[in-house]
Amino acid sequence: xxxxxxxxxxxxxxxxxxxxxxxxxxxxxxxxxxxxxxxxxxxxxxxxxxxxxxxxxxxxxxxxxxxxxxxxxxxxxxxxxxxxxxxxxxxxxxxxxxxxxxxxxxxxxxxxxxxxxxxxxxxxxxxxxxxxxxxxxxxxxxxxxxxxxxxxxxxxxxxxxxxxxxxxxxxxx
Amino acid sequence: xxxxxxxxxxxxxxxxxxxxxxxxxxxxxxxxxxxxxxxxxxxxxxxxxxxxxxxxxxxxxxxxxxxxxxxxxxxxxxxxxxxxxxxxxxxxxxxxxxxxxxxxxxxxxxxxxxxxxxxxxxxxxxxxxxxxxxxxxxxxxxxxxxxxxxxxxxxxxxxxxxxxxxxxxxxxxxxxxxxxxxxxxxxxxxxxxxxxxxxxxxxxxxxxxxxxxxxxxxxxxxxxxxxxxxxxxxxxxxxxxxxxxxxxxxxxxxxxxxxxxxxxxxxxxxxxxxxxxxxxxxxxxxxxxxxxxxxxxxxxxxxxxxxxxxxxxxxxxxxxxxxxxxxxxxxxxxxxxxxxxxxxxxxxxxxxxxxxxxxxxxxxxxxxxxxxxxxxxxxxxxxxxxxxxxxxxxxxxxxxxxxxxxxxxxxxxxxxxxxxxxxxxxxxxxxxxxxxxxxxxxxxxxxxxxxxxxxxxxxxxxxxxxxxxxxxxxxxxxxxxxxxxxxxxxxxxxxxxxxxxxxxxxxxxxxxxxxxxxxxxxxxxxxxxxxxxxxxxxxxxxxxxxxxxxx
Numbered sequence: 001x002x003x004x005x006x007x008x009x010x011x012x013x014x015x016x017x018x019x020x021x022x023x024x025x026x027x028x029x030x031x032x033x034x035x036x037x038x039x040x041x042x043x044x045x046x047x048x049x050x051x052x053x054x055x056x057x058x059x060x061x062x063x064x065x066x067x068x069x070x071x072x073x074x075x076x077x078x079x080x081x082x083x084x085x086x087x088x089x090x091x092x093x094x095x096x097x098x099x100x101x102x103x104x105x106x107x108x109x110x111x112x113x114x115x116x117x118x119x120x121x122x123x124x125x126x127x128x129x130x131x132x133x134x135x136x137x138x139x140x141x142x143x144x145x146x147x148x149x150x151x152x153x154x155x156x157x158x159x160x161x162x163x164x165x166x167x168x169x170x171x172x173x
Numbered sequence: 174x175x176x177x178x179x180x181x182x183x184x185x186x187x188x189x190x191x192x193x194x195x196x197x198x199x200x201x202x203x204x205x206x207x208x209x210x211x212x213x214x215x216x217x218x219x220x221x222x223x224x225x226x227x228x229x230x231x232x233x234x235x236x237x238x239x240x241x242x243x244x245x246x247x248x249x250x251x252x253x254x255x256x257x258x259x260x261x262x263x264x265x266x267x268x269x270x271x272x273x274x275x276x277x278x279x280x281x282x283x284x285x286x287x288x289x290x291x292x293x294x295x296x297x298x299x300x301x302x303x304x305x306x307x308x309x310x311x312x313x314x315x316x317x318x319x320x321x322x323x324x325x326x327x328x329x330x331x332x333x334x335x336x337x338x339x340x341x342x343x344x345x346x347x348x349x350x351x352x353x354x355x356x357x358x359x360x361x362x363x364x365x366x367x368x369x370x371x372x373x374x375x376x377x378x379x380x381x382x383x384x385x386x387x388x389x390x391x392x393x394x395x396x397x398x399x400x401x402x403x404x405x406x407x408x409x410x411x412x413x414x415x416x417x418x419x420x421x422x423x424x425x426x427x428x429x430x431x432x433x434x435x436x437x438x439x440x441x442x443x444x445x446x447x448x449x450x451x452x453x454x455x456x457x458x459x460x461x462x463x464x465x466x467x468x469x470x471x472x473x474x475x476x477x478x479x480x481x482x483x484x485x486x487x488x489x490x491x492x493x494x495x496x497x498x499x500x501x502x503x504x505x506x507x508x509x510x511x512x513x514x515x516x517x518x519x520x521x522x523x524x525x526x527x528x529x530x531x532x533x534x535x536x537x538x539x540x541x542x543x544x545x546x547x548x549x550x551x552x553x554x555x556x557x558x559x560x561x562x563x564x565x566x567x568x569x570x571x572x573x574x575x576x577x578x579x580x581x582x583x584x585x586x587x588x589x590x591x592x593x594x595x596x597x598x599x600x601x602x603x604x605x606x607x608x609x610x611x612x613x614x615x616x617x618x619x620x621x622x623x624x625x626x627x628x629x630x631x632x633x634x635x636x637x638x639x640x641x642x643x644x645x646x647x648x649x650x651x652x653x654x655x656x657x658x659x660x661x662x663x664x665x666x667x668x669x670x671x672x673x674x675x676x677x678x679x680x681x682x683x684x685x686x687x688x689x690x691x692x693x694x695x696x697x698x699x700x701x702x703x704x705x706x707x708x709x710x711x712x713x714x715x716x717x718x719x720x721x722x723x724x
Binding site for chain 1: 178180181183184187188190191194195211212215294324325326327328329330331332333334335336408411412416446451452454455456457458461
């Protein structure tokens with residue numbers, strides 16, 4: 001899997017750690033929600049970044065108390081048709097104030113990237129390095145937006161009604 | 174009419190380029206048909222029995238003359254010289270080639286049109302009362318809100334991969350001409366005791382294999398909260414709507430299984446979190462959009478009504494058409510002219526390029542360049558001076574667009590059925606044609622009065638049979654087409670679902686059965702009763718007896 005982060009292809013510095021594997025002392029580790037819940041104190045006290053895998057059928061509010069202790073939350077996308085993760089992301093960002101890395105993992109497709117980013121994801125697993133490089137173009141294909149979302153871009157309505165924010169070349173604010 | 178600004182135009186232009194690239198990747202083999210499917214579906218492109226089909230959005234059924242001309246032009250250049258108006262106020266091309274689609278979409282974008290969200294599990298093209306802005310019984314022009322919803326729902330980042338498709342309809346009038354209660358969300362504009370404008374919100378209506386009339390979850394939603402409330406409903410649905418079974422994935426099932434009360438609480442709880450945040454429309458945007466829907470400057474026609482009376486007195490056929498197809502307009506001296514796309518023996522909702530050009534020309538000359546599409550698959554010239562109706566009718570006549578059958582038995586809704594559709598179990602179009610021919614005597618139709626007959630070629634109910642006064646549903650029985658008949662449905666403000674009257678009929682017995690039902694009604698109706706009224710008064714028994722005898 002390649003990794004896109006902040007619209008660039010990058011090396012992944014995180015490790016997914018299975019429930020039966022010891023969490024390494026160094027480097028970013030992503031653990032299951034169950035493990036996090038059971039070993040919270042130990043994991044948070046570890047002197048390295050920590051991330052949690054949050055399934056789309058778990059209400060994001062369950063992590064509300066822990067938001068500030070987490071450096072990364074990974075949300076799996078199993079099938080493009082299952083759009084629950086988009087709501088998960090917006091709630092984490094907009095309601096619970098998560099500011100760490102929000103990563104879409106699994107079967108992430110090129111034509112989802114722009115939607116995912118608007119909902120608050122800033123990193124994406126992507127199948128194949130060459131394909132991932134090409135997929136970077138997808139972020140800029142549509143330059144205007146009609147809603148407010150987690151990316152805080154100004155919606156068309158907001159741009160129109162704030163004359164100081166001029167509309168330039170298909171990008172807004 | 175709403176006119177795109179630079180932002181709206183940028184979106185449709187960039188969308189064309191995006192789709193052009195997707196088609197290129199498909200044709201080069203970079204994408205398989207499976208991988209291409211979700212992409213084309215986001216853009217109204219279906220794969221039908223014989224070819225790709227493109228569904229073009231006509232937001233809330235309002236078209237300019239220029240746009241209708243473009244639809245005709247495209248039909249000639251990229252299709253077979255005709256197209257089809259749908260029950261959701263959209264337009265379909267049945268025979269476009271995949272490699273032509275990007276150019277076709279670019280042509281649409283050049284007249285501020287697109288095919289966004291006419292398919293796929295997203296918020297679909299929003300529909301509205303076709304008499305918006307001209308109906309006398311209107312609280313507000315629903316197109317203002319339909320346009321705001323169109324923009325808000327366009328490429329919505331959170332709600333583009335819903336459990337299933339999602340349809341919203343808006344009306345501003347007391348009479349429901351938009352079938353709002355059989356939509357995922359129905360919005361009926363009203364004023365509260367203080368004169369404030371808002372909406373009654375129904376959620377979970379729908380047809381298909383589990384038809385339901387949508388329950389009201391909020392009696393009055395102040396209009397300024399419209400978008401936050403919609404967002405709350407959609408978010409609840411997106412999170413917990415069923416995804417395990419596509420037949421149980423619509424929001425109506427969620428509302429039903431959760432219970433209206435609990436569902437409502439969930440929505441209200443979500444709503445309290447997001448109301449009055451940036452999700453709401455900025456002040457000023459509503460006013461900006463409303464400005465596009467100001468009424469045109471009507472002429473003060475001198476005695477337009479008198480001239481119309483004179484024409485009516487002189488020409489019986491015209492008088493007939495005025496009686497059935499012309500509706501009252503809120504401005505003095507004006508009328509709403511309905512153009513039937515249901516000629517006797519024709520394909521319901523089809524129009525040729527020549528007919529579309531003719532209607533566009535009429536709209537330019539007589540109706541402030543505006544045309545409306547109805548969910549019953551007809552066209553409307555919304556503002557015609559009463560003294561010019563006769564001229565309009567004469568032109569319509571030369572294009573076979575003058576059938577005086579609005580609301581009558583031959584004004585049927587029929588889905589494309591097995592002639593085009595990969596899902597269908599049975600034919601709809603030939604059946605509609607045969608029924609229409611059986612009742613070709615317009616005097617007889619006129620005597621029968623309002624009768625909404627609706628035909629679906631399969632359980633997905635695209636022909637709205639559940640809400641037909643008489644509904645016909647095609648089913649497959651060991652490879653043979655059979656048709657189930659339902660009675661007593663209505664898609665109007667008195668919405669109800671039809672009930673199955675008895676065993677299904679084979680194809681060649683359906684027309685007789687319809688005629689038998691109509692004759693039974695004529696025998697027992699009281700003065701002034703429509704078919705539906707009689708059915709509601711006497712119940713199914715007399716109709717069963719007429720169809721199946723008394724054993």
